[in-house]
Amino acid sequence: MKKALVTGGAGFLGSHLCARLLDDGYEVTALDNLFTGTKENIYPLFENHRFSFVLHDVTQPYWGQFDEIYNLACPASPVHYQHNPVETLKSSVLGMMNMLDLALKTKAKLLHTSTSEIYGDPLVHPQVETYWGNVNSIGVRSCYDEGKRCAETLAADYRREYNVDVRMVRIFNTYGPNMHPKDGRVISNFIMQALANEDITLFGDGMQTRSFQYCTDLVRAMRRYMSLDRARIDAFFAGKKLGTPVINTGNPGEYTIRQLAEEVLRLIPESKSRLVFAPLPADDPKRRKPDITLAKELLGWEPEVPLAEGLARTIEYFKERSK
């Protein structure tokens, strides 16, 4: 039986990935320090005896024999990652070192989840993997952005120097059940506000755009990526300028924040919420949209869940939760 380790396994994405790995027949160990992850997210998984949970902080070394490691641990929303910026950066950088060391010594495959935030406030649109990004190294978002960039560097260097089989995805905005209701991100904010009949806050003029990927689409991409032989991946990237196997995963459908708010209100017709406007936070990117050509070519993958459907499922989850 194949064994998988998922850091951040009790988080939003980690819990979906653990569920999928169990479905696929894996023995699954979820590591989480429960700073943003919650045991609620993984309650249903405990019914499966192939599932284990370990309360552990990835800034500390962890040891075990696994075939596949999925490195997801890091607070990912500004309200969380700015709570303790130094710990946020450490979870990215030291967590990456610890997982790379584990992969190196046990010859495990490693999937590292990077982020569209490494592109910062992009000057290239849509973002291709060869784009270097536009990131502030000393701002209030830097603990996340630079921590994640530094983790990418470590992954690339462990691959080049020590031949670790590390693959990377850069995840664009993703949403779905198990999102933290108070993570301050736009989809959870809007749904929570609409359900509570509170005003829906748009930052800036609401015309900044985002792309929204439903969680199961992402998990499908991650599993397909890890199912590929290393030789296939090396051959695919040999002709690219990247030098390191990294692909964007996201939904290229582009919506303004205002359109999103209107869609949420359409799906919650009983809501009495209205749209209101507030100033844009520091360094908030104005546009972001993935170019997913590489993921299409390498994985034969593209997102399948339309926004209306994914939003409906997410709204359902938040309704259940608030009961």
Next chain:
Amino acid sequence: MKKALVTGGAGFLGSHLCARLLDDGYEVTALDNLFTGTKENIYPLFENHRFSFVLHDVTQPYWGQFDEIYNLACPASPVHYQHNPVETLKSSVLGMMNMLDLALKTKAKLLHTSTSEIYGDPLVHPQVETYWGNVNSIGVRSCYDEGKRCAETLAADYRREYNVDVRMVRIFNTYGPNMHPKDGRVISNFIMQALANEDITLFGDGMQTRSFQYCTDLVRAMRRYMSLDRARIDAFFAGKKLGTPVINTGNPGEYTIRQLAEEVLRLIPESKSRLVFAPLPADDPKRRKPDITLAKELLGWEPEVPLAEGLARTIEYFKERSK
């Protein structure tokens, strides 16, 4: 008596800084793992009983009571920092964490030396401190560039969160005696080649530009920066967009690589070297020149040593060395 700690104290810049601190009456402790630094650089300092050397790697915690910490440790030339990219990144990131923790717990002032490399291959010219840079996160230079960016982030966050009195300089190309003769950088390369009557290799067409700061100019800026009251620094940066006290230090005089080679040959008239051309290495920046407005305003500082004079002193050093 004031006590200073200098990490990388046996390196090129560290050795000049230690000498200057001794001249200024400090008790000086130089930390170095001697990977690129050498004890030769600090032989003369051992005559002063206020000087101590500790063989120590900054990736490991270090403890001591100091009034001022100068964090210089990190291999800084591609030939060295690419030797072991993971260790290079760790020396920046873990070294920074260790020095920030030390400064936090002992209430020491900390000067961190960042680098013009954080601007990468800049799209803004000359580089101002508010420019975010253009850096590849997964290339062969990333271990240095991203490690240094990540160190800046840590410094900014320790200042914001824990009120550590950290000041940063972004050092542009600096040269002088005690440079490593085989560091692969352009000035040491050219002088060594000219002295050995070997062909002088220009990468690309030789029209990429650099600015060259003489080492004592930089040390003077660092000392003046550390001599300022924190209140003065906070007041100065309060009106800036940076949020963190960081200033460029470099010589804004701009020379093409070809001009530099010709100047070296002019100063070594006995050399039989000729100019030859080789392909440009990956990610090599095409132009780099500091905007030093902030350093002028805050420190009342600007470089004083002209290129011809600094080169002559450096050539003298390399001639002595090779005897």
